[in-house]
Amino acid sequence: QKEVEQNSGPLSVPEGAIASLNCTYSDRVSQSFFWYRQYSGKSPELIMSIYSNGDKEDGRFTAQLNKASQYVSLLIRDSQPSDSATYLCAVRKTGTASKLTFGTGTRLQVTL
Amino acid sequence: DGGITQSPKYLFRKEGQNVTLSCEQNLNHDAMYWYRQDPGQGLRLIYYSQIVNDFQKGDIAEGYSVSREKKESFPLTVTSAQKNPTAFYLCASSVGQEGYEKLFFGSGTQLSVL
Numbered sequence: 001q002k003e004v005e006q007n008s009g010p011l012s013v014p015e016g017a018i019a020s021l022n023c024t025y026s027d028r029v030s031q032s033f034f035w036y037r038q039y040s041g042k043s044p045e046l047i048m049s050i051y052s053n054g055d056k057e058d059g060r061f062t063a064q065l066n067k068a069s070q071y072v073s074l075l076i077r078d079s080q081p082s083d084s085a086t087y088l089c090a091v092r093k094t095g096t097a098s099k100l101t102f103g104t105g106t107r108l109q110v111t112l
Numbered sequence: 113d114g115g116i117t118q119s120p121k122y123l124f125r126k127e128g129q130n131v132t133l134s135c136e137q138n139l140n141h142d143a144m145y146w147y148r149q150d151p152g153q154g155l156r157l158i159y160y161s162q163i164v165n166d167f168q169k170g171d172i173a174e175g176y177s178v179s180r181e182k183k184e185s186f187p188l189t190v191t192s193a194q195k196n197p198t199a200f201y202l203c204a205s206s207v208g209q210e211g212y213e214k215l216f217f218g219s220g221t222q223l224s225v226l
Contacts, residue, residue: 004154008152031211031212032211032212032213034214034215042219042220043202043217043218043219043220044155044202044217045217046214046215046216049212049214051212088154088155090155090215092211092212092213099157099160099170100155100157100215101154102147102154102155102156103154104152104153104154105154
């Protein structure tokens with residue numbers, strides 16, 4: 001079992017719809033969770049961080065964390081073509097001194 | 113503007129050659145990292161450094177070496193012992209409370225083998 005798992009996609013959603021991206025992780029003692037957006041050929045850009053159970057909203061983005069079920073998700077409301085990218089989930093386990101473990105990413109396509 | 117600068121953007125390595133990738137940051141971050149990204153795979157940690165003159169191996173350190181002589185600089189050398197070096201290399205630095213640090217990435221270096 002991979003430490004951080006994501007569906008590779010592509011996930012295709014029409015413009016204006018809600019895109020839902022999911023990530024599961026294997027280690028229960030994980031403590032911090034991040035979503036990065038990566039355009040093709042570019043470096044990852046941090047878009048959300050979440051540390052406690054529940055929802056965290058930032059503009060059109062909402063991160064949801066459920067530690068009991070070991071998943072973290074990212075919702076993108078009013079999806080735009082510019083949201084088309086690969087979204088990487090990253091998890092840090094307690095006591096791993098800065099080491100982040102990344103999923104392989106989900107490719108999102110927002111269609112006109 | 114503050115940021116992380118990686119150079120060169122593209123690098124070609126000949127058989128048996130060592131090459132060095134540059135990473136400089138002016139964010140005053142203590143911790144710096146090197147990740148490798150292969151197509152369709154997640155980022156894998158090569159080395160990281162939390163303070164000057166100290167660094168630790170990540171998950172795939174074999175065939176790589178680093179130094180951290182200055183807070184701003186964390187160069188990565190890909191040695192001839194790394195038999196499959198073709199990948200996108202990402203340097204990052206982090207800020208925040210221990211255990212909750214946020215990573216910020218440079219623009220990356222694409223390394224290819226001639």
